[in-house]
Amino acid sequence: MSEFDLIAHYFVRPAHPKNRATLGIGDDCALLLQQDGMQTAISSDMLVEDRHFFAGADAYKLGHKSLAVNLSDLAAMGAEPVAFTLALSLPSADEPWLANFSAGLFALADQHNCELIGGDTTKGPLNICITIFGQAPIGTALRRDTAQIGDDIWVSGTLGEARLALGAMRKEYELDIATLSAAAVRLYTPQPRVTLGLALRGIAHSALDISDGLVGDLGHILKKSGVGATLNVDALPAGAALQNQPKELRRRFTLAGGDDYELCFTAPVSKREAVLGAALAADTNVTRIGVIDEAPGTRLLDRDGQPVDLKIASFDHFA
Ligand SMILES: Nc1ncnc2c1ncn2[C@@H]1O[C@H](COP(=O)(O)OP(=O)(O)O)[C@@H](O)[C@H]1O
Ligand SMILES: Cc1ncc(C[n+]2csc(CCOP(=O)(O)OP(=O)(O)O)c2C)c(N)n1
Ligand SMILES: [Mg+2]
Structure with a gap:
């Protein structure tokens, strides 16, 4: 299976009425419209084999966890999930693995109405990096530098x-x-x-x-x-x-x-x-x-x- 067949088969999904990206997977960039009065919250987290998970880890659960750790960063900011990108390095185009990984990933994505809008796919050691985009009304995000004595x-x-x-x-x-x-x-x-x-x-x-x-x-x-x-x-x-x-x-x-x-x-x-x-x-x-x-x-x-x-x-x- 070619790189582009792999992306089309396992990561491109039919248009959904809840999708918010103006342009999703397939062009050089995705396009996201910034909503009035909102700030964009952005975070990346990478999962690396033998460091964040054991070799042979269940692909469905790995799909879940890769997105979960990124959603957790949005949660920590009080930001609503909007969309994410997925950078994947894979040792081979293992189709059962890809089917399970994308099923675990999308099950959690759908729970949070968070759309996959792009990414990158290469051959190499198993490595999964997600960048997530969320939003919060300007000035309302929960930060690390604002704890107060007596809290x-x-x-x-x-x-x-x-x-x-x-x-x-x-x-x-x-x-x-x-x-x-x-x-x-x-x-x-x-x-x-x-x-x-x-x-x-x-x-x-x-x-x-x-x-x-x-x-x-x-x-x-x-x-x-x-x-x-x-x-x-x-x-x-x-x-x-x-x-x-x-x-x-x-x-x-x-x-x-x-x-x-x-x-x-x-x-x-x-x-x-x-x-x-x-x-x-x-x-x-x-x-x-x-x-x-x-x-x-x-x-x-x-x-x-x-x-x-x-x-x-x-x-x-x-x-
Ligand atoms: N390679 C990098 N380049 C720029 N910023 C980075 C890099 N790695 C981590 N950071 C930033 O450093 C801060 C701490 O990172 P990290 O401990 O990974 O945060 P978290 O636990 O929320 O994932 C974050 O703001 C993150 O964006
Ligand atoms: C095989 C394996 N070894 C060790 C761990 C434990 N572990 C790996 S990374 C990590 C901390 C979180 O990862 P990090 O990349 O620091 O995430 P961030 O703080 O950036 O969100 C922990 C507890 C694990 N989950 N799996
Ligand atoms: Mg991090």
Whole structure:
């Protein structure tokens, strides 16, 4: 199959009334009309074999995750998904693989009304890079540099299960089948918190999505906002499969597991009811885990206010 047959067969779809691009796949560029009063939110994330996923990973789930991690960045900005491009490097034109990959990709794209408008396809090591475009009314996007002293720190959903599954896959420990399959759902098919991100506009002061681990990612908000944080380690929402694991592992994986794709956000105390209302409307749990304060850095305390001494390191590609 030729490069262009591959694109036409697996990535070009019939026109759909909900499509927003003026010109989609097939020309040198796609054309997107900017809506009045809106700002465009743009983000790229790449998935690389043996780094972000194991060789032989399920193609449908890989299609899902490639888009999910990008939608998660839009969620973190409170931006509504509009469209995305897909740059693919493939070892071969493996048709069953392509059929499954595009099915997983488009199933999630359709859930979020996010249209594939272009990309690039080459032969090479398996590598998937998506650039996503979203929109938010001017001035309403949730940023990393706007946390304020006194804000509550919140996190959506639960943390740590993706890391729990990864450890079992790497044979760091053994898990029973039921625990591993529950945790693996979080590693392979994260659900981006797009609805929650949109609901938090006008409520949260700052937000980001957790990909490298809570403490490391929260650190980006702290640094950019020129503030610090105190976290209650016992308040962190551990995923169900983590509940029966030893306390130290539970703490390490909730604090610095990675691959969580939950939102961490800050909001003033006066907005607690509004945050809970937004969470209810988005059908997503949120948990208050700490406060923004003045002293730089992150202090970890237990439920009794005693310092927790844990060596933790968030994910870093070059550390
Ligand atoms: N090669 C690059 N060139 C320019 N900007 C980059 C590059 N890699 C990452 N960035 C930018 O650096 C910031 C941090 O990146 P990253 O940690 O990947 O963010 P995220 O966790 O949201 O994906 C982002 O604003 C991203 O756009
Ligand atoms: C085979 C494999 N090894 C390791 C991991 C863990 N892992 C890889 S990248 C990463 C962090 C997120 O990826 P990154 O490229 O830093 O995403 P970004 O922060 O840019 O959104 C994690 C936790 C994994 N998911 N799969
Ligand atoms: Mg990135």
